[in-house]
Amino acid sequence: MFGNGGLDALFQRELSRQKTWDRLAFSLQDDQPAVVAYEIQRLGVLMPNWLSEFVIALAVVTHKSRECGLEMSLIVPERFVALCKKLTSLPVIPYNRKNNLQLLDSAALVREAMIDKLYLLPHSFSSAYFAFKTGVSHCRGIGAEQRNQFLTEKVPEEISTKTEHLSREYSVVLECQHIEPSAWTGVDVEKHPHFGGYAVLCPGAGDDTKRWAGFEELVKIWADQNFVILGDDSEVGIAKKIGQRLPHRVVNLTGQTSLDEAATIIAGASVVIANDSGLMQIASYCGTPVVSIFGGSSPSWRKPLGKNNKVVTSQDAPCRFCFKKECAKKNFECLASILPEDVIGAAMEIKRDAGV
Numbered sequence: 001m002f003g004n005g006g007l008d009a010l011f012q013r014e015l016s017r018q019k020t021w022d023r024l025a026f027s028l029q030d031d032q033p034a035v036v037a038y039e040i041q042r043l044g045v046l047m048p049n050w051l052s053e054f055v056i057a058l059a060v061v062t063h064k065s066r067e068c069g070l071e072m073s074l075i076v077p078e079r080f081v082a083l084c085k086k087l088t089s090l091p092v093i094p095y096n097r098k099n100n101l102q103l104l105d106s107a108a109l110v111r112e113a114m115i116d117k118l119y120l121l122p123h124s125f126s127s128a129y130f131a132f133k134t135g136v137s138h139c140r141g142i143g144a145e146q147r148n149q150f151l152t153e154k155v156p157e158e159i160s161t162k163t164e165h166l167s168r169e170y171s172v173v174l175e176c177q178h179i180e181p182s183a184w185t186g187v188d189v190e191k192h193p194h195f196g197g198y199a200v201l202c203p204g205a206g207d208d209t210k211r212w213a214g215f216e217e218l219v220k221i222w223a224d225q226n227f228v229i230l231g232d233d234s235e236v237g238i239a240k241k242i243g244q245r246l247p248h249r250v251v252n253l254t255g256q257t258s259l260d261e262a263a264t265i266i267a268g269a270s271v272v273i274a275n276d277s278g279l280m281q282i283a284s285y286c287g288t289p290v291v292s293i294f295g296g297s298s299p300s301w302r303k304p305l306g307k308n309n310k311v312v313t314s315q316d317a318p319c320r321f322c323f324k325k326e327c328a329k330k331n332f333e334c335l336a337s338i339l340p341e342d343v344i345g346a347a348m349e350i351k352r353d354a355g356v
Contacts, residue, residue, distance in 0.1 A: 040138065043072045044115035045174070046095070046131065047080070048122050051259075051278025052302055054080055055285050056166050057121050058087060059184055059305055064176040065090060073113050075106075083259040086189060087285060097126060107133040119174050120151070123160070141173060162301040184305035186287020191268030192261070195251070197356070198228045199347065200266055200283070202274035203242060204235035204254075207325040210276045211238070211335070212293045218273070218340040219243040219250055222347075228269075229254050230262050230279055270356045271347045276302060284309055289350040291343060295320060295335035308354055310346040312338055 045061050048054045054077075065072045073091040076084045081094050093109050096102040110118070111134055118134065120127050120141030128147035131139045141147075143154030159172050171178035201219075205211045219227055219242055229239045231254040243250030257265070262279065266272055267286045274280035274290065276297045283290045284304030292304050294313040303311060313334070314320050320334035 040116040042115045044118045046075045046120045049077050052281045055281035057170050060170040064174045086260040110134040181305050182307050189267035189286045190264050192264040195228050195265050196268040197270045198226050200269040200272040201229045202279040203238050204231040205275040205277045214340045216242045222344050289354045291346045310350050
């Protein structure tokens with residue numbers, strides 16, 4: 001990612017420089033005046049690089065900003081900047097790490113914001129190295145052997161667990177009270193003018209063990225509902241098979257919208273039916289009724305936000321929630337056992353509950 005051994009070489013140089021300063025400081029410590037503590041006034045949050053985690057984090061950060069009353073800036077991966085500005089009014093600093101030069105340019109933007117304390121939500125070494133390059137004096141994040149030297153406050157790795165909702169981990173790192181995901185009430189997001197009342201289908205997912213294959217049959221059975229399909233370029237092939245003979249009821253926009261455009265379509269939908277994915281989390285963040293389908297991943301870890309959602313999962317597959325990228329049995333039992341009728345029933349129920 002950094003080319004020419006860039007990150008490793010930079011790390012070794014910076015570590016050597018840091019050790020030199022540490023030795024100098026130790027040799028002079030008896031002659032140095034006491035360090036005067038100052039009040040932390042400006043906070044920064046380095047946001048996650050994956051969409052699902054990003055949206056969950058955004059909900060926790062929103063709560064933190066209301067709770068602490070301090071200035072807070074979000075350091076956001078460049079590809080999420082437009083979406084972030086659609087979902088929140090908090091200041092956004094673009095973050096790009098495609099190469100060393102862009103990483104250093106992003107660090108300079110953080111320095112210009114005069115941030116006093118930086119919270120790191122990603123677990124990666126590169127995120128901690130980036131925090132170090134910003135020069136922010138207080139950095140808090142999940143501790144790990146390779147990045148501990150860049151953190152002034154280390155959060156024990158044990159808090160990172162897939163048995164509890166991810167929002168709890170983020171609350172600990174951000175030093176704010178954990179609010180149950182069901183307490184999220186959504187935000188007002190601009191609605192797309194052409195797709196109000198449609199059911200949005202999000203058939204994509206990062207792993208095969210998360211990808212339910214019943215959307216094509218669902219569209220055929222639910223004959224009185226109009227649909228729009230959303231997803232990124234990698235999901236065009238999956239979406240093409242869904243409703244290809246029903247163009248009067250199915251609009252396929254897969255690979256044709258930006259994330260912020262997709263958010264406006266989702267915000268005006270009557271219901272969103274999605275695999276465990278980033279678009280599922282955007283729907284729950286907006287307060288749109290969501291039916292979420294879980295196979296290899298667990299709703300205990302990434303259930304949608306708010307109360308306006310229903311989780312559909314296999315009731316009897318012993319291998320469900322395996323967290324594997326590929327199915328060990330090769331039959332995807334945890335997903336194949338979920339029937340389109342069950343998903344439609346959940347969607348109709350949640351639409352009734354929401355009054356849409």
